[in-house]
Amino acid sequence: MKSLMNLMKKYRGDAMIAIIATLVIAFATLWQPRILQEMITAILARDQQTVLNLGLQLIGLAVLGIVAGIINTIFSAKAAQEVSADMREKGYRKIQTFSFGNIEKFSASNLVIRLTNDINQVQMVIMSVLQQIIRIPVLFLGAFILAILTMPKFWWVIVIMLVLIVAVSMFSFTRMGKYFEKLQTTLEKNNTLARENLMGMRVVKSFVQEQNQINKFSKSSDEMTETTIRIGNLFSILMPAFFLIGDLAVAGSILLVGTMVTDDPSMIAAIQAFISYLMQILFAVVMGGFMMTGASRAFVSLGRLQEIYDTEPDLTFPHVAETPLSGDVAFNHVTFTYPGDDQPVLRDISFTVQAGEMIGIVGATGSGKTTLAQLIPRLYDPDSGEVLVGKRDIRQVNEKSLREAVSFILQRSTLFSGTISHNLRQGKEDATLDDMQWAANVAQAAEFIEKLDDQYDAKVEERSANFSGGQKQRLSITRGVIKAPAILIMDDSTSALDARSEKLVQEALGKELKGTTTFIIAEKISSIIKADRILVLDQGRLVGEGTHHELVNQNAVYQEIYRTQKALEEV
């Protein structure tokens, strides 16, 4: 709430205009029955001039109400949009500072929902608050006082009506609040299911999982429908109940006043004003109830956003001067556990790599190869031990220096929608066409890029759907090598390339990036057979280090991997 108020401060001008406009609307609404009452009295007295004057006043009041309504809508929408845009940006900026661990704690789809749905929720409530917050109490109090002033004897009609409305409201709105909360959770579940299904459509289709997915989605969608129906049911009772109470109050008042009209005709004018005020009281209470329900939903959303704002990145870089880092890498007794887990994934790993070496990393699936590689660009910090890059503990190094030094080509290539050059410039901001061509040649991507109509300006569609798996990998490698980094990590990033292309990439790397330290994580020993040194991982431990020749003769784990792969090749 405090952070919302802080954000609102910036737009207090717009908010104030919106609030002043609601005051004008409330005044116009409250004054109308009063003028009508005077008009009817003048009609009964056959005073045409007064009728005309009052008629003009009535039109003036209506115009004032409409103009104030327009101003209020414009400024409340503007303030609500501006505040929610700021909230979205603040959240987005905060998420950019998150570590992998922070993001995993929330989950990516949960963060997306918080930045879209929850912010929409808050936006709608800000708008409705700016439209109603002053209007409701002013209308309620004004109508209450004016109704009593108009027909003092009937104060108890108002009190009975209010007691009934409050009872119905408490019954319905408290239930509605609970259903709205449930709706939010089911909506989140539905979104996650839809996202997962659409992103994994190929898997769904290839494993003929359509029916399963439909069943899962239907179940969650039915839950949502049921909650929505319950909310609808409450509404369908609530609105007629309010109108019934209002109508009963009106009918009761007319009945009570009926006998007096013959003695005092001015009672006709008074009763119409009284009825109008009753309706305004009813309106104010109902709108107040809706606003409170909306506000309670928005509070839940606000809390969810506040969690993002309050999360401190669990990995920060020191503000020290930028320094170029060499390609020397060392691990000193590194042990690492993923946030939230209780078992370490890497245990007491130590090794040293000289700048310019080509290092292969092998091990069974799940042995910790990717995890080890992720510690080099400091995507996570170890529990104990230290990682050195350029002979410096990376916890003491400026973030930019480390990012400049290390290029990490991920197992799953991720390209962004835009153009090829836009993606390549993520690797080197000021890359020229020459740089792109050079890197594409190293990655064996030049041939297919140059066949495209727009070449380096060719479009990359959402999720790079217009490129094959092998092309995506080549583009990722191009982006990774374009800045000729001091350290290049290739995490199984040639898996979609044929053996010949893989060999050509490695040869080009050896020739064009001579000074670069290269880590190649590979499933196949054939991919790292020529490495200067190979690190062998087994269940998070470094169990061997040496050339292929040395390991194949001495290391049991390596021999086992080699034998299995050889046997498979022979089959």
Ligand SMILES: Nc1ncnc2c1ncn2[C@@H]1O[C@H](COP(=O)(O)OP(=O)(O)OP(=O)(O)O)[C@@H](O)[C@H]1O
């Ligand atoms: N983000 C994560 N959070 C928690 N545990 C993880 C995470 N990523 C990996 N793990 C676990 O850490 C262990 C090592 O995983 P890692 O991806 O490093 O293995 P790998 O040797 O690269 O496997 P593969 O060859 O299959 O890619 C596995 O048991 C895995 O389940």
